[in-house]
Amino acid sequence: MSKLAAAILTCAALLSAGFCGTASAQTARPGVVPVVAAENFYGDVVRQLGGNHVQVTSILSNPDEDPHLFEASPKTARALQNAALVVYNGADYDPWMDKLLAASKGKGRTTIVAAQLMSKKSGDNPHLWYDPATMPTVAKAVSQYLVQADPANKADYDARLGVFLASVKPIDDKVAALKSQYKGVPVTATEPVFGYMSDAIGLDMRNARFQLAAMNNTEPSATDVAAFEKDLRERRVHVLIYNSQATEALTKRMLKVAHDSHVPSISVTETLPAGKTFQTWMTSQLDALSVALQGKTQ
Structure with a gap:
């Protein structure tokens, strides 16, 4: 936890000085919604819902590493600063997200927090993606945001949401x-x-x-x-x-x-x-x- 705290403080200091805003980890193409997902399973769902209309950066994406040992970096902060939408778990699973978001003053940025959608709080089991009800709920919130942010492609977003919801029924x-x-x-x-x-x-x-x-x-x-x-x-x-x-x-x-x-x-x-x-x-x-x-x- 000490390394994590130090890394977060480093990012916050860099952001305050303006250094972390000089580039993004992945610059979105014109007309494409830049999205950052703290965990790659949320990122995968966003890609399914957004298709070519989104560009997703997932922060936790290495299945060979313990997520609890993740260390934030300036690259993480840059990606957040340039994101229009940020999706993360919450319930203290990714506490570094709140700190980095507070330090990164992205304009007009929207956040979707799975724990808030599922009425979970600190102290609850944070592994919310294993609840069969979580991803459909998150998907609906993401799709609603995409429709509002990019109404010209509403038909595609609606269709993709329908496909996604049908695709998780076999899990149920x-x-x-x-x-x-x-x-x-x-x-x-x-x-x-x-x-x-x-x-x-x-x-x-x-x-x-x-x-x-x-x-x-x-x-x-x-x-x-x-x-x-x-x-x-x-x-x-x-x-x-x-x-x-x-x-x-x-x-x-x-x-x-x-x-x-x-x-x-x-x-x-x-x-x-x-x-x-x-x-x-x-x-x-x-x-x-x-x-x-x-x-x-x-």
Whole structure:
């Protein structure tokens, strides 16, 4: 957190001096709406909704890095200063965004915050994109902005929104199918990344205190670690869900216990993997969960 704070202060100082406004990370073409998305899955959805009418810069886009270790930079600040629309998660998942936006005085800039749309606040599980209701809500807000900002292309925006909303329906169908078969089945996770999706399916998610400690970069208690291991060794849970972007020593330890105890494990990520859309990303993870709930390993 100290490195992050220092980086934010550096950007703020550069902005105040006028240095960060000299260029953008990606200069939009004339007639194109410049958009910055804090996370690349929001950026992907904006691209689907805007097509050639938008130019999107996604800040968090490396699926091999832990998003919690992200360090802001002057390049990030420049992109924000030139954006007409900024989309980010909120709920303290990307707190550097609020600080950089405050330091970057972009004219006429609109912000769309998923947490505000979903009535979530600091202290709530911030992994909102795993809630099946989040992306349709964000998409509608983005489309509404694009229509207002570029009314000449309203027909295209309306059509693209319709296509997007239809394309996420299979995700809802998969969730409903899993719920009908596995509601109440006990599972566990190293972090609450998949929490909202787990709730939508109706799974019995165990070891919540352990997950919160891991998410907040604090040591879980010995009691919570022991309870987690007992669930795995005694196969009280059917699946272990882990965040493959934050594989600390304790996560690796639990993965080994799960493997030795023949408890299937699946990985989930906090960043959209390369070559996938939001829809294919969610679908592939639900498919992996379905296989694991059947007691199969991959």
